[in-house]
Amino acid sequence: MTQPADGAGTELELLADADRRARRWTEGIGSPGRAVFPAEDALATLRRRVDEPLSDRGHAPADTLAMLDEVVGAGVVASNDPRYFGFVVGSTLPVAAAAERLVLAWDQCAPAFDNSPAAHVVEKQAGRWALEALDLPRSAAVGFTTSSGSGAVVALTAARRDLLARQGWDVDRRGLIGTPHIRVVMSELAHVAIVRAVRVLGFGLDTVERIPVDEHGRVRTESVPPLDERTILILQAGEVNTGEFDPFADVLPVARAAGAWVHIDGAFGLWARASRSHRYLTDAVDLADSWTTDGHKWLNTPYDAAMLILRDAQALSSTMNSDTAYLSGDEDAQKNLTLELSRRARGISVWAALRTLGSAGVEDLVDRCISLAQYAAEGLRAGGFTVLNRVVLNQVLVRADTPEQTIAVREHAATAAARTNGCSTPPTTASDQPETWTATAERRSSSEARRGSASWA
Numbered sequence: 001m002t003q004p005a006d007g008a009g010t011e012l013e014l015l016a017d018a019d020r021r022a023r024r025w026t027e028g029i030g031s032p033g034r035a036v037f038p039a040e041d042a043l044a045t046l047r048r049r050v051d052e053p054l055s056d057r058g059h060a061p062a063d064t065l066a067m068l069d070e071v072v073g074a075g076v077v078a079s080n081d082p083r084y085f086g087f088v089v090g091s092t093l094p095v096a097a098a099a100e101r102l103v104l105a106w107d108q109c110a111p112a113f114d115n116s117p118a119a120h121v122v123e124k125q126a127g128r129w130a131l132e133a134l135d136l137p138r139s140a141a142v143g144f145t146t147s148s149g150s151g152a153v154v155a156l157t158a159a160r161r162d163l164l165a166r167q168g169w170d171v172d173r174r175g176l177i178g179t180p181h182i183r184v185v186m187s188e189l190a191h192v193a194i195v196r197a198v199r200v201l202g203f204g205l206d207t208v209e210r211i212p213v214d215e216h217g218r219v220r221t222e223s224v225p226p227l228d229e230r231t232i233l234i235l236q237a238g239e240v241n242t243g244e245f246d247p248f249a250d251v252l253p254v255a256r257a258a259g260a261w262v263h264i265d266g267a268f269g270l271w272a273r274a275s276r277s278h279r280y281l282t283d284a285v286d287l288a289d290s291w292t293t294d295g296h297k298w299l300n301t302p303y304d305a306a307m308l309i310l311r312d313a314q315a316l317s318s319t320m321n322s323d324t325a326y327l328s329g330d331e332d333a334q335k336n337l338t339l340e341l342s343r344r345a346r347g348i349s350v351w352a353a354l355r356t357l358g359s360a361g362v363e364d365l366v367d368r369c370i371s372l373a374q375y376a377a378e379g380l381r382a383g384g385f386t387v388l389n390r391v392v393l394n395q396v397l398v399r400a401d402t403p404e405q406t407i408a409v410r411e412h413a414a415t416a417a418a419r420t421n422g423c424s425t426p427p428t429t430a431s432d433q434p435e436t437w438t439a440t441a442e443r444r445s446s447s448e449a450r451r452g453s454a455s456w457a
């Protein structure tokens with residue numbers, strides 16, 4: 001690194017300073033003095049202080065780092081805190097977070113072997129382990145994507161390309177105008193990231209066939225329309241409000257026999273498969289053609305680390321191929337499986353998590369979060385609240401006596417989270433039911449995490 005004109009801080013000094021500050025942040029997680037969601041005055045300071053003009057001559061590096069820690073750090077949500085129940089995002093396993101620090105120092109551009117042999121070899125191994133942990137076809141391709149949402153865009157692109165090719169239509173050459181119609185069939189309760197993927201790919205939301213759901217939020221088997229070889233069917237493992245699973249065993253064999261392409265949105269719920277006592281929820285899910293899941297949710301890797309898994313490895317690598325004279329790669333080079341060319345080696349944190357946990361560790365993580373969700377549901381019931389879902393997984397959907405009361409409790413929780421230390425992040429609201437809230441058990445508590453790091457070291 002070139003030395004800044006002001007000479008303030010060598011690269012190593014800056015890294016040491018950043019590391020000291022980062023360690024202090026981590027040490028404070030879960031301490032009584034730290035709110036999970038930042039207080040109003042910290043947020044006001046954050047907005048005011050960050051709103052500075054782009055300076056002509058810049059600032060000293062150490063000054064920028066100090067501001068980041070002291071001003072910006074005060075506006076950070078402590079998602080690693082045991083009291084964080086908002087959304088379905090995870091925290092970080094200590095080893096995955098630490099591995100990420102090292103990967104950052106390496107600064108690898110990781111599209112293919114030639115750019116980073118280390119990343120290529122380790123991400124391949126991470127993909128193999130992910131297939132094993134999730135018990136999906138071992139010959140499938142695994143692309144490490146920024147998110148399940150972007151993975152879904154790629155999966156559905158590959159799906160449409162493949163279905164069109166089967167109709168004799170080469171979409172790469174002929175484009176989409178005048179194509180045979182490709183249907184999309186999906187749940188009424190499909191996640192917004194899936195709805196967005198379908199929309200941006202130009203399927204047209206008015207043409208998408210939505211399947212009604214039962215009282216648990218699972219698609220009704222009898223309402224699945226007739227499927228054919230021009231259909232993409234999207235099902236989900238883990239609905240974001242209820243944690244429920246679509247009836248794969250009833251639907252997938254039929255879809256397969258009909259020649260439809262089945263995509264599974266398993267952003268967090270697919271990990272139920274890693275647990276012997278919960279994998280029944282995912283029975284037959286391995287019959288699908290593609291799956292998306294996150295490392296940064298239930299596996300507790302840092303952001304962003306998600307996986308796109310395609311049964312037909314060749315279909316994925318030919319859809320996403322970006323080989324060119326100056327930069328070619330193997331079929332399983334990550335640049336030939338994902339949307340990115342320059343990319344960080346996000347699969348390394350998945351490797352670090354899986355290597356450290358082992359299959360028993362992943363199973364334990366899943367089982368423990370599910371039992372914590374059940375414990376939270378019991379506590380909420382005992383406190384007079386109505387738990388609306390069956391709590392089959394890690395999601396708890398809750399309501400008070402009246403919609404007004406529920407909204408009041410939720411707002412109180414949000415305010416308390418901001419003002420005091422005794423409450424969690426604001427729980428989230430079910431999209432179609434503003435009078436409910438959802439809490440998620442998806443993270444290791446920081447004390448558990450520390451114990452974990454000690455015993456695995």
Ligand SMILES: *Cc1c(COP(=O)(O)O)cnc(C)c1O
Binds near residue numbers: 146150238239265294
């Ligand atoms: C979070 C989530 C997504 C989107 O995943 P990202 O990694 O945030 O893009 C899709 N589906 C479900 C069920 C989710 O919970």
